[in-house]
Structure formats: C-alpha cells, structure tokens
Amino acid sequence: MKYASLISVLALGLAAAPPPAREGGGYNREQAKSEYMRPATVPFPENNKYTRARAELGKTLFFDPRLSATGQISCASCHRPQFAWSDSAPTSVGAPGMPLKRRSPTILNMAWADSLFWDGRAATLEEQALGPIQADVEMNMPLEKAIQLISAIPGYKPLFDRAYPNEPIAGETVGKAIATFERTVVSGIAPFDEWVMGDDSAINESAMRGFDLFNTKALCGKCHSGWNFTDNSFHDLGFDTDDRGRGKLLPQIEAAQFAFKTSTLRNIAQRAPYFHDGSVRSLEEVIVHYDKGPWRNRPSLAEEMRKLDLTPREKRDLVEFMKTLTGADEPISLPVLPN
Ligand code: HEC
Ligand code: HEC
Numbered sequence: 001m002k003y004a005s006l007i008s009v010l011a012l013g014l015a016a017a018p019p020p021a022r023e024g025g026g027y028n029r030e031q032a033k034s035e036y037m038r039p040a041t042v043p044f045p046e047n048n049k050y051t052r053a054r055a056e057l058g059k060t061l062f063f064d065p066r067l068s069a070t071g072q073i074s075c076a077s078c079h080r081p082q083f084a085w086s087d088s089a090p091t092s093v094g095a096p097g098m099p100l101k102r103r104s105p106t107i108l109n110m111a112w113a114d115s116l117f118w119d120g121r122a123a124t125l126e127e128q129a130l131g132p133i134q135a136d137v138e139m140n141m142p143l144e145k146a147i148q149l150i151s152a153i154p155g156y157k158p159l160f161d162r163a164y165p166n167e168p169i170a171g172e173t174v175g176k177a178i179a180t181f182e183r184t185v186v187s188g189i190a191p192f193d194e195w196v197m198g199d200d201s202a203i204n205e206s207a208m209r210g211f212d213l214f215n216t217k218a219l220c221g222k223c224h225s226g227w228n229f230t231d232n233s234f235h236d237l238g239f240d241t242d243d244r245g246r247g248k249l250l251p252q253i254e255a256a257q258f259a260f261k262t263s264t265l266r267n268i269a270q271r272a273p274y275f276h277d278g279s280v281r282s283l284e285e286v287i288v289h290y291d292k293g294p295w296r297n298r299p300s301l302a303e304e305m306r307k308l309d310l311t312p313r314e315k316r317d318l319v320e321f322m323k324t325l326t327g328a329d330e331p332i333s334l335p336v337l338p339n
Helices: 002-014 029-034 053-062 130-134 143-151 156-162 169-185 191-196 203-213 282-290 312-323
Strands: none
Touching: 002 143, 029 143, 029 191, 053 156, 053 169, 130 143, 130 169, 143 156, 143 169, 156 169, 203 312, 282 312
16 A cells, blocks of 8 residues: 555656646746636545544644643744744754755645645655654653643543544544644735736736746746646756655665755745755745756756746846745734634
C-alpha cells in the first residue's frame, strides 16, 4: 500500500504532462488568464468532511503550545498568520537549540496539495499533522504523551465530542481536526483575481506585462501553473546544497535529486525569505536567480534553468506582477484555549 501510493505520487509528481506551451507567437493573454481562475469550492476528503466543529477544534490544537515539550511551541509558532502562514526566518528554530534544515513553508491552500513537505514525503494533511508534534526538532512530544495531555484538559472533551462523536481523543482525531482547519486556510481574493474576473483596473500595466512574461519568456508558468501557481511537482532549481530533497525518497530517479516542491506564489510578498533554505531575501533576488543563476550544473537540473536575458524593466514587471497575488485576507481571530 505504501509502495502503491508512492508510485502514484511519483506518477503525479514527475510524469505529469507539462502545461500547454504558451511561448512565442501562440500566446494569448485572455486565454492565459482563463487558466488562473480560482476554484469555487474547497475540496474536503470523503473520510473527513468539513464541519464547523472540526475546523474549530483543529484551529485550537494548531494554536495550542501545550502540545510541545517546552509548552511554548505551537504549529502557529512557525506557520504564523501574520507572515502568510510561514515565518520570517530563513529556517525556523523549534525545540531549544534545534534549528531546522529547511524553511517553514506556508500552509496556505494546502487543501489542493497533492503531497506535503518540500520533498512530498507525506501524502495527506491528516498524516502530516502528527509529524511536527513528535519531531524532536519541532514540538518534541511523543504522540502518546500529547494525547494524554489533551485528554487531561477537560475543556477539550466537548470539542472532540462535537467534532468527532463516537470517536476517541486519539492521534487519528487530532490529525483529522488539524487537517480540517488547515483546509480552511485559503488565500483571499487578490487584485490579480479581480483582473482575471474582468476588472481591467485591478492591476497596473507593469503587472500585466509581468503576467505575460511569466507565461512566456520567463518560463515561470511552466511550473507555477493554475490558480494556486503550482504544478504540485518537484524540480531542481540548481541551488548549491547537499539536501537531495525528493531524491532522498527516490534515490534511483535522476530528476528527483535536489528537487523540491513548487511553491504556491499566493501572498508571496508577505513571506520572505524565499526557497526551501530561505537563502533568497527578496523577490528581486528571486528573479536574479531565475534570470542568470548561478546554477549547479548536474543531471537533475531543471531544463528551464537557462539564461533568460531579462531586461531591467522586465524584471521589475515580474516583481510587480507577483505583488498582485496578495489577497486582503481577513485577520484570523485567535482561539480561546480550553482549560
Ligand atoms: C519549529 C517550526 C515548526 C513547527 C512548530 C511546525 N512546523 Fe510545519 N513545517 C515546518 C517546516 C520547516 C516544514 C518543512 C519541512 C520539510 O519540508 O522537510 C513544515 C511543513 C509543514 C507542512 C507542509 C507544507 C507543504 O507545503 O507541504 C504542513 C501542512 C505543516 N508543516 C503543518 C504543521 C502543523 C499542523 C504543525 C503543528 C502540529 C506544524 N506544522 C508545526 C516548521 C514547523
Ligand atoms: C522548473 C520549474 C520552475 C520554474 C520555471 C520557475 N519556478 Fe519558481 N519555484 C519552483 C520550485 C520547485 C520552487 C521551490 C524550490 C526550492 O525552494 O528549492 C520555486 C519557488 C519560487 C519562489 C519562492 C517561493 C517561496 O515560498 O519560497 C518564487 C517567488 C518563485 N519560485 C517565482 C518564480 C518566478 C517569478 C519564475 C519565473 C521567472 C519561476 N518561479 C520559475 C519551480 C519553478
């Protein structure tokens, strides 16, 4: 079963058909815009459907630092609402003195993710949620102890009863509740969306040119495709690193080496620094990386990593475009932690 799901993730991840070529004379702005339409509804799995009680319980757990060994770290310590659900550090510090190797990614729009983590090693949010509670570098709390602790807080009992009647307080229900909350964390309507929906004054001319470049000369749309700006696949962008990313799971697949999951670009202006190692400080510098590297030349290097010869104005246009992807997301109200 593990093997089968790995294969399907692999098939999805690496053999997915590339988006239709939009380079050169065939490019049509209106056609391109139509490929970035927001979906009307949030997908929830059959075995963990949305209810308000589930989302509320999940949110409470997400913000509860009592689930960590020190009593001070919650999921929200690294996935902070005010930094578009990431944090502002290149790599986060979890349990005391234990810096993480990779940057905290945003949890925005996880409902649409095909796999989780920079290397795609978790298949579902339900499964993923139990990882950080137990990881020594993160919350460092054995699952059994975390469950005992939650069970010992009387105020949690009615929350679980309402969310998952007839199911015990256990790893499974904790994972399902957190996953439900995470699926409700969706990036809000951005100026770009208003433009796509027909408001020609929603973004400026520079951003419109940036959008055209994004889908043609700059090649960005080949990987950052669709409304969430990700193909849910993995690519080696040529960073100088010994972290093999997806290659750790698939040592025999050349293209998986040093490959990381394509990030969403939603609310991207709020989430510096960038990339899996947090090594790039600004959107301007991101463009420099794609424009001319330096890239480590190795067999896994994505074919799109080649000199783009962008002019200074084109670079500005691309940055201006990315800034239109930030929604006016409603500020989140913090949950009242039960006693
Ligand atoms: C100490 C910081 C820290 C804490 C605490 C933490 N995370 Fe994370 N989170 C990370 C990092 C770093 C990654 C990326 C790790 C990797 O890809 O190897 C990550 C990845 C994720 C992802 C995958 C995102 C994606 O793009 O695939 C989700 C979902 C997530 N965390 C949810 C949670 C939940 C739920 C909790 C609490 C139970 C939590 N995190 C606690 C740092 C943290
Ligand atoms: C070959 C596929 C590919 C192409 C082409 C591509 N990207 Fe990316 N992009 C990725 C992947 C994969 C990541 C995450 C890589 C990592 O962190 O190591 C990423 C990350 C980013 C990030 C950082 C996101 C974050 O949360 O840290 C930005 C910004 C970005 N890309 C913008 C662009 C722009 C602008 C272009 C075009 C100039 C572009 N990308 C072209 C695949 C691609």
